[in-house]
Amino acid sequence: MDKRIFGMIRKIGELLSRNLILKRKLPKQFGSLPIFVSPDASLRYWKLNMSHRHNHEIYKVVKDLINEGNVIWDIGGSVGIFAFPAIYKAGKNGYCLIVEADTFMQSVLKKSIDSNLDYKIKLLPVAISENVGFAEFNIAEASRSMNFLSFSSGSSQSGGIRTSITVPTFNLDFLLTIFPHPNFVKIDVEGAEISVLQNDGRNTPINFY
Numbered sequence: 001m002d003k004r005i006f007g008m009i010r011k012i013g014e015l016l017s018r019n020l021i022l023k024r025k026l027p028k029q030f031g032s033l034p035i036f037v038s039p040d041a042s043l044r045y046w047k048l049n050m051s052h053r054h055n056h057e058i059y060k061v062v063k064d065l066i067n068e069g070n071v072i073w074d075i076g077g078s079v080g081i082f083a084f085p086a087i088y089k090a091g092k093n094g095y096c097l098i099v100e101a102d103t104f105m106q107s108v109l110k111k112s113i114d115s116n117l118d119y120k121i122k123l124l125p126v127a128i129s130e131n132v133g134f135a136e137f138n139i140a141e142a143s144r145s146m147n148f149l150s151f152s153s154g155s156s157q158s159g160g161i162r163t164s165i166t167v168p169t170f171n172l173d174f175l176l177t178i179f180p181h182p183n184f185v186k187i188d189v190e191g192a193e194i195s196v197l198q199n200d201g202r203n204t205p206i207n208f209y
Contacts, residue, residue, distance in 0.1 A: 013043050014142055014159075021108055027051050027059070030085040036111040037079045040104070041145040045079070055081060061186075062086050069093040071180045075128050075196060076100065076188040078145050080109050086184070087119045095120045097179050101127035101137050101167040102147050122179070128189065129169040130198035137167040152191035172196065 017039035026033045027050060037045040044052055051059075058081055066072065066089040074083040077098035087096040098121065100106055106125050113121045127137055127149055136150035142159030150164065187193055 010043070013039070013046075017043065017046075019104060021111065022046075024048065024050050026085055026088070029059070029063070030088045033084055033088055034112070034115040035080060035084050036108050036115070037081070038104075038108050038144070040143070041079050041108075042143055050081075058082050059085055062089050066090055066184060070095075070183040072096045073175075073179075073182040073185045074098045075185065076190070077109060077123075078105060078188070080112050082186050082188075083109075083121070084112060084116065086186075087116070087121055092118055092120075095122075095180055097122050097124060097175075097182075099124045099126060099128055099175075101125065102139065102144055103165070105144055105147075124170075124175075124179075126168045126170050128172060128175075128187075128196045129192065130171055130195045131169055132171055132174050133169055134166055135169045136164050139163050139165070146190055148190040149192045149195070152189070152195065154190050158190075171198075 020040060021036050021038050022045060024035055024037050026035055039045045044054060062085045066086045068091045070090040072086045072090060077083055077100040080098060083096050083098045087094055098109055100109060106123060109123050113123060127135060129135055138148050138150055139162040140146040140158035141162045142157060146155045146158040148154035187196055189196055
């Protein structure tokens with residue numbers, strides 16, 4: 001297919017996906033838990049099958065590294081495609097903190113949390129940075145999974161900026177004073193990973209234990 005035609009079809013798909021929420025089920029290995037997704041985060045969520053290739057990598061991490069009773073922090077939760085398989089693997093004695101700054105993605109996550117009340121899942125509506133304060137958060141034109149804080153580079157595939165919002169920011173040391181200490185931390189913040197692992201601009205590594 002001509003690249004220009006493919007690009008036009010993709011753009012139409014992205015526009016049709018705006019603010020759309022769909023209900024899906026995780027694969028049987030994760031209890032077929034109900035999960036809500038949005039093709040506004042990734043066009044692959046139009047598919048009914050949640051076992052497609054990209055998710056296999058995430059599922060393998062969960063299978064290999066998450067254990068019963070673990071405390072999990074998911075920094076940059078998006079639709080929860082890591083968090084919900086992880087909390088299933090951690091079980092009802094586990095705990096998952098999902099950090100997500102995008103208000104629309106928060107609404108998607110809240111629907112999934114409300115559908116899985118047997119598990120301990122907490123949604124924190126902030127961004128993580130080296131500072132406690134506020135920052136500009138850019139909503140990506142192409143896909144909300146590529147949203148990024150304004151001081152970071154973001155992804156070359158973001159397609160530009162749809163809009164910007166001001167969000168509160170916490171650093172990880174501050175989180176440690178409030179929430180259970182994690183056994184596993186997943187970070188996916190589109191270029192701001194170094195800032196997440198710093199503290200108040202001092203380049204100080206975060207001490208989890």
